[in-house]
Amino acid sequence: MAEPRSDNAERGPVAVVQSVDRALSVLEILAAQGEAGVTEMAAELGVHKSTAFRLVAALESRGFVEQLADRGKYRLGFGIVRLAGAAAAQLDIAREGRPVCEMLAADLEETVNIAMLDGDRAVNVSQVRGPGALSTHNWVGQGTPLHATSSGKVLLAHAADAVRKEVLSRDLQSFAPGTLTDPEKLQQHLDQIVEQGWASTVEEFEVGLNAVAAPVRGPDGDIVAALSVSGPSFRVAADDFERLAQCVVVAAGELSRRLGFYGLGS
Secondary structure (H helix, E strand, C coil), rough: CCCCCCHHHHCHHHHHHHHHHHHHHHHHHHHHHCCHHHHHHHHHHHHHHHHHHHHHHHHHCCCCCCEEEECEEEECHHEEEEEEEEHHHHHHHHHHHHHHHHHHHHHCCCCEEEEEEEECCEEEEEEEEECCCCCCCCCCCCCCCCCCCCCHHHHCCCCCHHHHHHHCCCCCCCCCCCCCCCHHHHHHHHHHHHHHEEEECCCCCCCCEEEEEEECCCCCCEEHHHEEEEEEEECHHHHHHHHCCCCCCCCCHHHHHCCCCCCCCC
16 A cells, blocks of 8 residues: 655646546545545545545535435445446447438538537537548547538527626637628527528638538437538539438438437427
8 A cells, every 4th residue: 555645745747647547546435335434535546645535525615426414424326327327328329329320421422420519519429430531530520610611500599698698708610711700790600590490510610621510309309419411622512402401301310319309298
């Protein structure tokens, strides 16, 4: 067992990383033992009891651990369940969406992505490249701006009012000549997206890249993701958006059904 380390080391960037590592170790200890007291955790970590108490207190404030009132020990809290649920949702959507993406990519011969809202960005959780795709870039796990991508616009259009207001209140970054950076125009555009049921971008995130996206619903009808098709502007032309949108909307509907959605009011 390591000797208790001095709290004098708990300073600076290195100490911050060390504290994060120790906090994760606390979670692992509780996961393995079911419950433990501060003294036990301090001994496992090789730190002073006061240091262990601060770590546990920080985790408790976020709901990741909770105290058993009758014994003074701690166990994992429901904050862990929340994180696990979010991870499971991403895995479910990626897994269920794979065959839908493959079929749509084969039909349209372009790249198909599934993205989910993560704070103020859209994060891609699945991607399938069609036979005609020019780019080999893998977007899985990467975040993209909500206001400049078709998936991002779908997610922003259906996001909670607080999320939409926060995005529209900031200076919107321009990524290409077509990027919508005027909040009022973007607001009108988002309202149109909700009304028509799909979104598009014309060289707004990258020059020469166009895209069309549609919303994916979860079992309760809430928008949980966006399904998009993207490709070079000379193939995915603005004149073809309505035709492409019909295909993407149908595919998004199929993915929604795979996730347990069977229609509003059902």
